[in-house]
Amino acid sequence: MKRIHAASRYLAVVLAALLAGGCAGTMRSYDSELKQTVGMVSSGHVDQALQELEKNNSAADKDLLYYLEKGELLRLKSQLPESRDAWLLADEKVKIWEEEAKTSPEKLIGNIGSVLINDKTRRYDGQDYEKVMLSTRLALDHLALWNWDAARIEIKKTHEREAIIAELRAREVANVEEDAKQRKVKTEIKDLKGYPVETLDDPEVIALKNGYQSAFSHYLAGFVYEALNEPGLAAPGYRKAIELRPDVKWLEEGLKGLESRARKLKANESDVLIVVEAGSAPARSSVSVPIPVPYKNTWGAVPISFPVIKSDKSVFLPAQLNVDGKNTLSVYQITNIDAMARRALKDDMPGIVLRGTIRAITKTVAQKEAADRSAIAGLLTTIAAIATESADERVWRTLPSHILIARAILTSGRHTIGISGPFGTKTVTADVAGKHTIIPLRLMGSSLYATLPQYPSQLLASSEAVTAEPAATDTTNEAAKSAVKRKTLKQKAKTEPIKGVPQ
Amino acid sequence: MKMPARLLGFLGLLLALGLPAMPVHADSMASKLEQLGEMTYLKVTDLRVARRNGLLNVQAEVTNISSSNERLFYHFKWLDDAGFSVWDEEPWKPVVIYGKQKHLITVVAPTPQASDFRLVLQSPNNTTSSGSSSTTTWPNE
Amino acid sequence: MNMSRPSLLLLSLTAVMALGLGGCATTSPEVSSGPVKYGDAKAVETVTNEFGSTDLQTIAESMARSMLQSRPVTQSRERPLVTIAEVKNKTSEYIDTRAITDSIRAQLLKSGAVRFAVDINAMQNQTDELIRQNQTGMYKKSKSKKIGQMEGADFRVEGNITSIVKRSSDIKDVYYKFSLMLVNVESGVIEWADEKEIRKTTTR
Numbered sequence: 001m002k003r004i005h006a007a008s009r010y011l012a013v014v015l016a017a018l019l020a021g022g023c024a025g026t027m028r029s030y031d032s033e034l035k036q037t038v039g040m041v042s043s044g045h046v047d048q049a050l051q052e053l054e055k056n057n058s059a060a061d062k063d064l065l066y067y068l069e070k071g072e073l074l075r076l077k078s079q080l081p082e083s084r085d086a087w088l089l090a091d092e093k094v095k096i097w098e099e100e101a102k103t104s105p106e107k108l109i110g111n112i113g114s115v116l117i118n119d120k121t122r123r124y125d126g127q128d129y130e131k132v133m134l135s136t137r138l139a140l141d142h143l144a145l146w147n148w149d150a151a152r153i154e155i156k157k158t159h160e161r162e163a164i165i166a167e168l169r170a171r172e173v174a175n176v177e178e179d180a181k182q183r184k185v186k187t188e189i190k191d192l193k194g195y196p197v198e199t200l201d202d203p204e205v206i207a208l209k210n211g212y213q214s215a216f217s218h219y220l221a222g223f224v225y226e227a228l229n230e231p232g233l234a235a236p237g238y239r240k241a242i243e244l245r246p247d248v249k250w251l252e253e254g255l256k257g258l259e260s261r262a263r264k265l266k267a268n269e270s271d272v273l274i275v276v277e278a279g280s281a282p283a284r285s286s287v288s289v290p291i292p293v294p295y296k297n298t299w300g301a302v303p304i305s306f307p308v309i310k311s312d313k314s315v316f317l318p319a320q321l322n323v324d325g326k327n328t329l330s331v332y333q334i335t336n337i338d339a340m341a342r343r344a345l346k347d348d349m350p351g352i353v354l355r356g357t358i359r360a361i362t363k364t365v366a367q368k369e370a371a372d373r374s375a376i377a378g379l380l381t382t383i384a385a386i387a388t389e390s391a392d393e394r395v396w397r398t399l400p401s402h403i404l405i406a407r408a409i410l411t412s413g414r415h416t417i418g419i420s421g422p423f424g425t426k427t428v429t430a431d432v433a434g435k436h437t438i439i440p441l442r443l444m445g446s447s448l449y450a451t452l453p454q455y456p457s458q459l460l461a462s463s464e465a466v467t468a469e470p471a472a473t474d475t476t477n478e479a480a481k482s483a484v485k486r487k488t489l490k491q492k493a494k495t496e497p498i499k500g501v502p503q
Numbered sequence: 504m505k506m507p508a509r510l511l512g513f514l515g516l517l518l519a520l521g522l523p524a525m526p527v528h529a530d531s532m533a534s535k536l537e538q539l540g541e542m543t544y545l546k547v548t549d550l551r552v553a554r555r556n557g558l559l560n561v562q563a564e565v566t567n568i569s570s571s572n573e574r575l576f577y578h579f580k581w582l583d584d585a586g587f588s589v590w591d592e593e594p595w596k597p598v599v600i601y602g603k604q605k606h607l608i609t610v611v612a613p614t615p616q617a618s619d620f621r622l623v624l625q626s627p628n629n630t631t632s633s634g635s636s637s638t639t640t641w642p643n644e
Numbered sequence: 645m646n647m648s649r650p651s652l653l654l655l656s657l658t659a660v661m662a663l664g665l666g667g668c669a670t671t672s673p674e675v676s677s678g679p680v681k682y683g684d685a686k687a688v689e690t691v692t693n694e695f696g697s698t699d700l701q702t703i704a705e706s707m708a709r710s711m712l713q714s715r716p717v718t719q720s721r722e723r724p725l726v727t728i729a730e731v732k733n734k735t736s737e738y739i740d741t742r743a744i745t746d747s748i749r750a751q752l753l754k755s756g757a758v759r760f761a762v763d764i765n766a767m768q769n770q771t772d773e774l775i776r777q778n779q780t781g782m783y784k785k786s787k788s789k790k791i792g793q794m795e796g797a798d799f800r801v802e803g804n805i806t807s808i809v810k811r812s813s814d815i816k817d818v819y820y821k822f823s824l825m826l827v828n829v830e831s832g833v834i835e836w837a838d839e840k841e842i843r844k845t846t847t848r
Contacts, residue, residue, distance in 0.1 A: 555713075556718040576688055590754075591754075596702055597690075611710075613712070613754070614754065
């Protein structure tokens with residue numbers, strides 16, 4: 001109790017200073033900022049969204065989230081090198097975290113500043129699934145820029161990152177349990193009156209192995225290793241994807257065909273992975289829950305805010321794609337980031353509840369002590385206590401909420417891919433070249449974005465002179481346009497081999 | 504071209520070891536072993552050498568005299584007639600030897616050039632530190 | 645000596661400092677400011693129980709040694725020409741099986757008992773080079789290597805790695821089995837096969 005008294009005095013001073021200075025860091029509402037940005041993207045205004053992002057992050061010292069969101073917005077605009085660079089800067093920040101996780105994990109597990117004020121004051125290190133998704137999305141950028149070797153490096157990094165996270169989380173769980181026992185805190189999630197527990201006890205959330213491994217990341221690893229002719233590494237990629245989503249039986253074909261696929265491929269055919277990303281990652285918001293706290297001989301209740309995840313149920317997930325206006329191709333939802341985010345929160349909750357309870361105790365002591373001394377000071381501390389209470393809302397919002405994939409053998413050249421939904425039918429015209437290629441699409445609201453691969457000139461050089469008008473799409477894509485100008489591709493049998501690129 | 508060299512190596516071995524495929528005598532056995540610190544519970548109780556198909560075959564019997572399990576790290580050094588090393592450093596190999604067990608380490612030389620060897624042994628838990636070997640650290644990261 | 649005392653003191657102090665600094669720089673050929681150190685590349689690694697460097701090294705070593713004693717290697721009159729086919733990864737761990745076969749190949753080549761033919765993955769580079777020498781018109785006819793002179797392998801090496809992973813609340817047990825075989829390309833006869841097993845257990 002002695003330490004709590006000292007801490008409460010410190011708290012009173014800090015709170016007064018905060019109130020006077022109006023500290024922006026603790027008061028910022030990330031959810032409302034990003035709601036606008038995401039809305040702009042859904043209605044097709046990426047440029048505005050980018051401006052909004054810059055406006056909200058005017059400080060010279062940018063945080064991890066800024067780079068994450070920026071990379072995503074630039075990717076939607078098909079500004080691939082810029083998107084990659086923004087994400088590489090984000091990756092630098094994640095690397096600092098990784099280094100700490102490896103050398104001094106105790107620093108990441110306990111953070112006293114957050115105990116006193118709130119989780120928002122912690123440096124934002126990214127959710128675990130965001131860190132893994134970052135390297136997966138960087139790999140997608142590299143692939144679109146046709147740099148398969150760089151993509152392979154990112155994919156290898158994804159595996160290493162998952163291992164670091166697994167190690168740290170195992171340690172954290174043990175630590176929180178130990179800490180709760182020591183401090184005699186017995187509050188659990190189910191004790192939080194008014195907290196929507198059902199969001200965390202969703203069967204989709206419980207079915208996940210953990211909050212950071214995704215079937216998409218591993219399937220992509222399988223695809224890239226297969227394209228680079230490394231079946232020994234491709235196999236575990238496909239196998240892990242199956243393990244993570246045993247309900248999607250189609251995933252088994254990835255592994256089954258591994259040995260024969262490349263051999264069956266004809267000279268003018270491509271093995272195409274179509275990735276459909278839909279929606280945006282769910283927001284975190286605050287819910288205030290009274291925590292009963294003993295003080296001297298009475299019990300008081302202190303409102304403490306906890307994060308809640310509101311998932312967006314309106315996301316449209318297509319069941320099939322239309323290729324060239326005639327063939328339908330089934331797409332399978334293999335990664336649900338919405339559920340992953342809730343799983344991550346579920347796994348974090350014991351720690352959040354522990355910190356919240358300690359904060360409630362500290363605050364009660366501070367308020368009562370101030371009230372004992374003077375009424376005004378007591379009032380001020382109460383106001384401060386309520387004002388500083390709002391949970392950490394920071395999450396990577398422009399990340400898709402669902403990832404779907406389809407795979408098909410297409411002939412080299414131009415294809416149109418259509419998605420039909422409540423918004424009508426949207427089409428994208430994409431060139432296919434090389435033995436393996438990835439065509440990523442992003443469905444947000446009623447807008448369809450395509451980040452088409454920017455094939456190297458050698459792959460396009462052998463194309464024959466066929467002038468084609470670009471089909472009308474509702475997305476402008478520099479890469480697609482320039483590719484169109486370079487004429488449709490028809491690979492000849494004697495293509496000059498390109499180094500480091502799967503043929 | 505190859506045969507005389509092999510034959511020489513073989514003769515060298517014969518001179519060094521007496522007879523082919525024979526157990527190594529106690530004193531020369533000690534000369535083949537390099538222990539990083541004296542082991543209390545693990546003893547090399549037998550050592551045999553033979554040349555088969557032109558390659559040196561070595562078998563060492565390690566006995567655990569205690570009744571609890573012991574861990575052992577070992578690797579070989581391969582030398583030619585002149586005592587030069589003819590092979591890169593081998594990886595350390597970990598083995599578990601159960602209480603009272605006699606464990607056989609059987610190896611074949613990696614190259615026909617090898618005509619002599621050293622067996623390097625380290626047991627992380629039961630090495631008595633005597634003198635300079637007190638600074639010995641085991642090959643376990 | 646018209647040097648005053650304090651200045652003498654200062655001078656000697658400077659000298660001592662210079663010596664000290666100079667001395668520091670030469671005591672060790674290492675420039676370091678952190679906890680980074682070089683270690684023994686052959687040390688037994690037990691950081692986690694995933695497939696690690698020690699597993700790779702011991703598998704490669706025991707396979708290479710075992711193959712050196714096989715009949716096709718010891719009994720044939722000429723050094724046999726071998727190629728590496730694929731080692732299948734049947735685990736769900738990202739194990740680079742090519743790193744293992746590369747080590748096996750390096751050890752076999754160093755032993756001098758076996759020769760290796762270019763494998764499928766290096767074939768592209770091989771044909772590129774031949775085509776460049778013969779078809780670009782940039783090389784002297786007499787000095788360019790001829791097309792159609794490559795040698796076919798007598799044997800091919802192939803295999804697989806499997807694992808069994810078991811987990812309880814406080815134990816994780818991993819068992820790896822690496823199998824390799826040597827197949828006579830002409831006859832299809834398996835001339836040699838061997839396995840290496842590894843068990844690793846982590847207790848929490």
